[in-house]
Amino acid sequence: MNTRGLRSQLKDSVPVTGMGPQVGAYGVQDTLRSGFSSVKNELLPSHALELSEKNFQLNQDKINFSNLRNIQGLHAPLKLQMEYRAARQIQRLPFLQSSHLALDTLKGNDESISFEDILNDPAQSEMMGEPHVMVEYKLGMM
Amino acid sequence: MALSNVVETPASGFNFENVCRNVALEGLLQGGQTKAPKPMKTGTTIAGVLCKNGVVLGADTRATSGEVVADKMCAKIHYISPNIYCCGAGTAADTEKTTDLLSSNLTIFSMNSGRNPRVVMAVNILQDMLFRYRGQIGASLILGGVDCTGNHLYKVGPYGSIDNVPYLAMGSGDLAALGILEDRFKADMEMEEAKELVRDAIHSGIMSDLGSGNNIDICVITKQGVDYIRPYQESEYKDKRQRRYKYRPGTTSILTEKIVPLELEVVQETVQRMDTA
Numbered sequence: 372m373n374t375r376g377l378r379s380q381l382k383d384s385v386p387v388t389g390m391g392p393q394v395g396a397y398g399v400q401d402t403l404r405s406g407f408s409s410v411k412n413e414l415l416p417s418h419a420l421e422l423s424e425k426n427f428q429l430n431q432d433k434i435n436f437s438n439l440r441n442i443q444g445l446h447a448p449l450k451l452q453m454e455y456r457a458a459r460q461i462q463r464l465p466f467l468q469s470s471h472l473a474l475d476t477l478k479g480n481d482e483s484i485s486f487e488d489i490l491n492d493p494a495q496s497e498m499m500g501e502p503h504v505m506v507e508y509k510l511g512m513m
Numbered sequence: 514m515a516l517s518n519v520v521e522t523p524a525s526g527f528n529f530e531n532v533c534r535n536v537a538l539e540g541l542l543q544g545g546q547t548k549a550p551k552p553m554k555t556g557t558t559i560a561g562v563l564c565k566n567g568v569v570l571g572a573d574t575r576a577t578s579g580e581v582v583a584d585k586m587c588a589k590i591h592y593i594s595p596n597i598y599c600c601g602a603g604t605a606a607d608t609e610k611t612t613d614l615l616s617s618n619l620t621i622f623s624m625n626s627g628r629n630p631r632v633v634m635a636v637n638i639l640q641d642m643l644f645r646y647r648g649q650i651g652a653s654l655i656l657g658g659v660d661c662t663g664n665h666l667y668k669v670g671p672y673g674s675i676d677n678v679p680y681l682a683m684g685s686g687d688l689a690a691l692g693i694l695e696d697r698f699k700a701d702m703e704m705e706e707a708k709e710l711v712r713d714a715i716h717s718g719i720m721s722d723l724g725s726g727n728n729i730d731i732c733v734i735t736k737q738g739v740d741y742i743r744p745y746q747e748s749e750y751k752d753k754r755q756r757r758y759k760y761r762p763g764t765t766s767i768l769t770e771k772i773v774p775l776e777l778e779v780v781q782e783t784v785q786r787m788d789t790a
């Protein structure tokens with residue numbers, strides 16, 4: 372997938388189900404897909420860890436890359452991020468399960484087990500997205 | 514069925530969707546007679562002592578769920594690697610899962626590198642994991658092990674704080690156990706003396722704390738190997754079962770019996786040679 376819409380690129384690294392206003396095209400609430408909006412429905416109690424877990428991997432990467440830049444110079448994180456970007460493109464269409472093997476090997480996830488591997492495995496998810504909708508979202512056409 | 518409001522695959526890891534439901538349930542139950550079920554805590558006494566040629570870890574075996582004893586023979590000394598063992602206090606499921614994850618990670622590491630892991634590596638992995646979850650994982654652990662750099666004893670709190678001292682106690686009975694340890698600990702003790710000291714510390718925890726009880730387990734880790742003595746000492750107040758409570762065969766009488774033979778005929782038979790070379 373070489374063409375990526377800007378909006379899906381902003382959101383694609385942190386998929387979170389059901390959080391935040393469902394923004395459709397033109398930046399307003401997508402009434403057709405997610406129903407009427409009300410402030411009361413959006414002020415939901417959240418867990419202490421919800422926000423920090425949402426961005427945990429991103430923040431870790433930022434810290435590691437900035438440390439690497441300070442130690443070895445700009446070329447080190449630049450080369451690594453280029454490899455990550457290339458590896459991230461090796462995947463199936465969004466509604467199918469991709470193994471992310473290259474990306475996992477680069478990040479070192481193939482040598483460690485954490486709660487991401489045990490809990491909430493996307494391959495066992497009970498909800499399936501509509502293929503056309505998911506591809507449109509990914510391409511930024513939605 | 515395919516849902517059209519799902520635009521991305523759900524993220525793996527912890528799922529916080531039930532938080533609203535739980536808050537609503539708490540509100541409902543407060544007014545009512547029932548209370549939310551309490552998680553099984555180990556409400557424990559665990560202790561560890563460094564001695565001359567190794568580490569001695571000790572724990573009691575009671576697991577409580579609220580005011581009820583949930584498990585009388587709970588195993589609180591968990592295996593991490595052949596040279597590292599870990600006592601866990603706090604929420605039983607959390608200590609179990611955390612030590613399992615740690616053990617798996619260290620196994621992968623030792624397979625990759627061909628070495629036994631060091632205790633500091635286990636402590637660092639635990640620290641990172643527990644701090645990431647800001648103490649929501651209620652696991653207080655005492656790690657003890659012998660590796661190429663010597664004997665080590667560490668304590669890890671639920672928020673990721675560590676402490677490296679020659680004698681430690683944790684859990685709800687830790688004050689009682691620490692009293693005994695402070696009184697009689699000496700540097701470079703003999704193995705038998707250290708075992709007696711840990712036994713006495715756990716015993717005082719059992720006597721003075723409601724959350725600790727039943728038997729005492731001891732685990733001795735030396736360069737030569739591990740001796741996991743379970744139970745080291747059984748409680749004197751053990752109950753004896755009065756009768757056998759299993760149902761005898763013939764308790765439920767058979768009223769009628771009907772046998773229907775299932776007739777199968779061979780439709781097709783194929784033979785495939787297995788290549789065992």
